[in-house]
Amino acid sequence: xxxxxxxxxxxxxxxxxxxxxxxxxxxxxxxxxxxxxxxxxxxxxxxxxxxxxxxxxxxxxxxxxxxxxxxxxxxxxxxxxxxxxxxxxxxxxxxxxxxxxxxxxxxxxxxxxxxxxxxxxxxxxxxxxx
Amino acid sequence: xxxxxxxxxxxxxxxxxxxxxxxxxxxxxxxxxxxxxxxxxxxxxxxxxxxxxxxxxxxxxxxxxxxxxxxxxxxxxxxxxxxxxxxxxxxxxxxxxxxxxxxxxxxxxxxxxxxxxxxxxxxxxxxxxx
Amino acid sequence: xxxxxxxxxxxxxxxxxxxxxxxxxxxxxxxxxxxxxxxxxxxxxxxxxxxxxxxxxxxxxxxxxxxxxxxxxxxxxxxxxxxxxxxxxxxxxxxxxxxxxxxxxxxxxxxxxxxxxxxxxxxxxxxxxx
Amino acid sequence: xxxxxxxxxxxxxxxxxxxxxxxxxxxxxxxxxxxxxxxxxxxxxxxxxxxxxxxxxxxxxxxxxxxxxxxxxxxxxxxxxxxxxxxxxxxxxxxxxxxxxxxxxxxxxxxxxxxxxxxxxxxxxxxxxx
DNA sequence: GTGGTCTAGACCACT
DNA sequence: GTGGTCTAGACCACG
Numbered sequence: 253x254x255x256x257x258x259x260x261x262x263x264x265x266x267x268x269x270x271x272x273x274x275x276x277x278x279x280x281x282x283x284x285x286x287x288x289x290x291x292x293x294x295x296x297x298x299x300x301x302x303x304x305x306x307x308x309x310x311x312x313x314x315x316x317x318x319x320x321x322x323x324x325x326x327x328x329x330x331x332x333x334x335x336x337x338x339x340x341x342x343x344x345x346x347x348x349x350x351x352x353x354x355x356x357x358x359x360x361x362x363x364x365x366x367x368x369x370x371x372x373x374x375x376x377x378x379x380x381x382x
Numbered sequence: 383x384x385x386x387x388x389x390x391x392x393x394x395x396x397x398x399x400x401x402x403x404x405x406x407x408x409x410x411x412x413x414x415x416x417x418x419x420x421x422x423x424x425x426x427x428x429x430x431x432x433x434x435x436x437x438x439x440x441x442x443x444x445x446x447x448x449x450x451x452x453x454x455x456x457x458x459x460x461x462x463x464x465x466x467x468x469x470x471x472x473x474x475x476x477x478x479x480x481x482x483x484x485x486x487x488x489x490x491x492x493x494x495x496x497x498x499x500x501x502x503x504x505x506x507x508x509x510x511x512x
Numbered sequence: 513x514x515x516x517x518x519x520x521x522x523x524x525x526x527x528x529x530x531x532x533x534x535x536x537x538x539x540x541x542x543x544x545x546x547x548x549x550x551x552x553x554x555x556x557x558x559x560x561x562x563x564x565x566x567x568x569x570x571x572x573x574x575x576x577x578x579x580x581x582x583x584x585x586x587x588x589x590x591x592x593x594x595x596x597x598x599x600x601x602x603x604x605x606x607x608x609x610x611x612x613x614x615x616x617x618x619x620x621x622x623x624x625x626x627x628x629x630x631x632x633x634x635x636x637x638x639x640x641x642x
Numbered sequence: 643x644x645x646x647x648x649x650x651x652x653x654x655x656x657x658x659x660x661x662x663x664x665x666x667x668x669x670x671x672x673x674x675x676x677x678x679x680x681x682x683x684x685x686x687x688x689x690x691x692x693x694x695x696x697x698x699x700x701x702x703x704x705x706x707x708x709x710x711x712x713x714x715x716x717x718x719x720x721x722x723x724x725x726x727x728x729x730x731x732x733x734x735x736x737x738x739x740x741x742x743x744x745x746x747x748x749x750x751x752x753x754x755x756x757x758x759x760x761x762x763x764x765x766x767x768x769x770x771x772x
Numbered sequence: 773g774t775g776g777t778c779t780a781g782a783c784c785a786c787t
Numbered sequence: 788g789t790g791g792t793c794t795a796g797a798c799c800a801c802g
Contacts, residue, residue, distance in 0.1 A: 260785095262792060269478065276484050289775060299794050304775070312572075317648050321774050321802035329485065339496070342482050346500045348399065349479065352472050354406050356465060360501055366469070367497045370476045371490055387579050392786060429787055520800095522777060529738065536744050549790060559779050564790070581787030581789050589745065599756070602742050606760045608659065609739065612732050614666050616725060620761055626729070627757045630736045631750055652801060689802060779797075787789075 255296055263298060267306035271315065275329055276374070282328035286316065289324075385426055393428060397436035401445065405459060406504075412458035416446065515556055523558060527566035531575065535589055536634070542588035546576065549584075645686055653688060657696035661705065665719060666764075672718035676706065 255266045274280045286292075289307060293300040307324055310316045317327040353363050385396045404410040416422075419437060423430040437454060440446045447457045483493050515526045534540045546552075549567060553560040567584055570576045577587040613623050645656045664670040676682075679697060683690040697714060700706045707717045743753050 264792085269481075272485060273481060276481060288773080290773095299796090300775095301795085302793065304777095305792090307775080318775060319647050319802095320650075320652070320776095320800085322647075323774060335486065338486055339483070339488075342479050342486075343496060343500055346476075346479050346497060347504065349472050349475050350497070350501050350504055351399075351403060351406065353469070354501075354504065355402055355459065356468055356472075357459075358469075360498075360505075363501055364494060364497060366473060367476060367480070367494060368490075370473055371480050371484075371493055374477065374480055374484065375490075387582075388577050390580075392580070394786080432787060435786090524777085529741075532741060532745060536741060548788080550788095559781090560790095561780085562778065564792095565777090567790080578790060579787090580785080580791095583789060589747075595746065598746055599743070599748075602739050602746075603756060603760055606736075606739050606757060607764060609732050609735050610757070610761050610764055611659075611663060611666060613729070614761075614764065615662055615719065616728055616732075617719075618729075620758075620765075623761055624754060624757060626733060627736060627740070627754060628750075630733055631740050631744075631753055634737065634740055634744065635750075654801085692802060695801090774801075775799105776801105777797100777799080780795095782792100782794075784792080785790095 253292070253296065255298075263296075263302050264306035264309065267292075267296075267303065268310050268313075268315075271310060273374075275315070275326065280326050282326055284326045286324050286326065383422070383426065385428070387428075393432050394436040394439060397422075397426075397433065398440050398443075401440060405445070405456065410456050412456050414456045416454050416456065418453060513552070513556065515558075523556075523562050524566035524569065527552075527556075527563065528570050528573075528575075531570060533634075535575070535586065540586050542586055544586045546584050546586065643682070643686065645688070647688075653692050654696040654699065657682075657686075657693065658700050658703075658705075661700060665705070665716065670716050672716055674716045676714050676716065678713060 253267070253270050255263055255270075257263070259266065271280070271286070280286070287295065289300050289303045293303045296303070307316060307318070311318060311324075314327055315329075316324050318324045350363060353366065358366070383397070383400050385393055385400075387393065389396065401410065401416070410416070417425065419430050419433045423433045426433070437446065437448070441448060444457055445459075446454055448454045480493060483496065488496070513527070513530050515523055515530075517523070519526065531540070531546070540546070547555065549560050549563045553563045556563070567576065567578070571578060571584075574587055575589075576584050578584045610623060613626065618626070643657070643660050645653055645660075647653065649656065661670070661676070670676070677685065679690050679693045683693045686693070697706065697708070701708060704717055705719075706714055708714045740753060743756065748756070
């Protein structure tokens with residue numbers, strides 16, 4: 253796992269994103285153990301508190317589960333409800349990114365092509381691990 | 383202009399975005415005057431410092447120009463050649479939104495369709511004013 | 513506000529509960545400002561971090577809203593969806609308390625009477641402030 | 643006996659609760675033998691230390707008795723006179739659940755009805771075994 | 773060993 | 788002034 257200390261994005265949020273990424277790519281699957289708070293903190297050279305914050309956030313989201321005294325485990329992708337509210341929020345963010353691209357002089361075709369590239373880059377590693 | 387005080391996005395950044403939006407939609411064009419710092423601050427019920435920060439940011443990006451004693455004016459869309467570095471940054475952000483959508487259980491077609499919807503929703507108002 | 517440092521219940525959780533209590537009692541209502549993180553920390557003689565944790569938890573629950581640089585405000589009781597899942601969770605907890613009471617030798621009437629007492633004690637202060 | 647490793651409630655406490663439940667339901671009565679520490683640990687796939695902790699806790703409460711060389715037995719429900727201090731503790735917990743329910747938009751009648759449901763669900767199985 | 777909580781400080785961006 | 792994040796330590800309950 254790699255984090256960017258210089259990024260404006262909080263470290264704990266970067267950690268959460270990395271785990272989500274590994275999940276949808278198939279590197280991790282339900283039941284897998286993830287490093288303990290202290291181990292990951294050591295590995296990333298950050299304080300355990302920051303890792304703990306990341307983990308508790310992921311647990312709140314139902315992505316991981318902690319077993320007291322044992323460790324932390326992947327709980328799986330909670331795809332129960334394709335939440336429309338959540339999709340709306342993402343749409344709002346996408347709107348800003350699209351505006352940015354339009355602003356940079358790109359047309360519809362180019363925008364869609366870029367999104368396709370991005371999508372494929374995410375799914376790229378999936379087949380090898382699913 | 384409307385801003386959301388509760389949003390996690392800084393107010394000064396919201397202001398900048400609104401101007402960019404009005405620009406690509408054709409509501410504003412090169413040479414148009416925009417409200418003074420104090421006027422806009424009054425109108426939005428925020429402190430002038432915040433508006434000043436937004437304006438100086440926009441000026442730094444070459445989007446507006448201040449003429450001492452005259453006011454502030456739109457300088458136009460600066461870049462004609464799509465900046466590859468900028469596009470890369472946007473791609474990174476898009477990656478996160480896409481992951482979010484995949485995580486919500488959406489496939490490639492659905493993701494692309496959503497982006498198309500978003501794109502069209504931006505361009506919808508444009509023709510009437512361009 | 514009073515907290516019990518000796519309680520096994522985390523301080524941040526006690527703070528959250530106190531605010532919920534003040535909300536349903538009518539002592540606080542939508543839009544009211546609540547003390548800043550530092551002020552409350554000073555008042556309770558605890559570290560700001562603990563108050564911050566309590567506040568961020570409350571914000572996640574939609575009970576308060578923070579306005580950057582301004583402070584934190586009550587967002588109101590989110591009674592949009594009387595969530596059945598939530599009610600089920602509470603039922604599970606109630607079951608344990610009821611078992612405890614049965615174990616202490618109480619019958620149905622007595623249990624219901626106790627719950628009624630408790631309910632009334634909560635609602636007691638409400639009329640004066642609603 | 644079933645325990646939930648992921649629950650935030652300690653395992654040893656879950657075990658104690660299960661025995662209390664079986665007691666008030668009539669599944670177990672004074673003099674009945676209960677599994678040895680090692681057997682129960684094996685059956686639940688947990689470490690014997692945890693079961694030992696649960697048993698010593700139950701013994702402290704006068705609910706079970708260990709006879710050296712013979713095994714462990716139910717000592718019966720110890721208290722015939724409702725302990726007022728204990729009831730007060732439970733009331734505090736009930737207060738929290740009630741607040742939760744009020745917060746979810748429920749009124750007095752609904753709260754009492756829920757408690758009645760819960761009470762009946764506990765007593766339901768009792769008659770068949772008492 | 774594990775995670776959860778708390779302290780006491782610091783720096784930062786925003787208003 | 789505000790809240791958000793992070794560090795570097797500590798103690799605790801649990802298994």
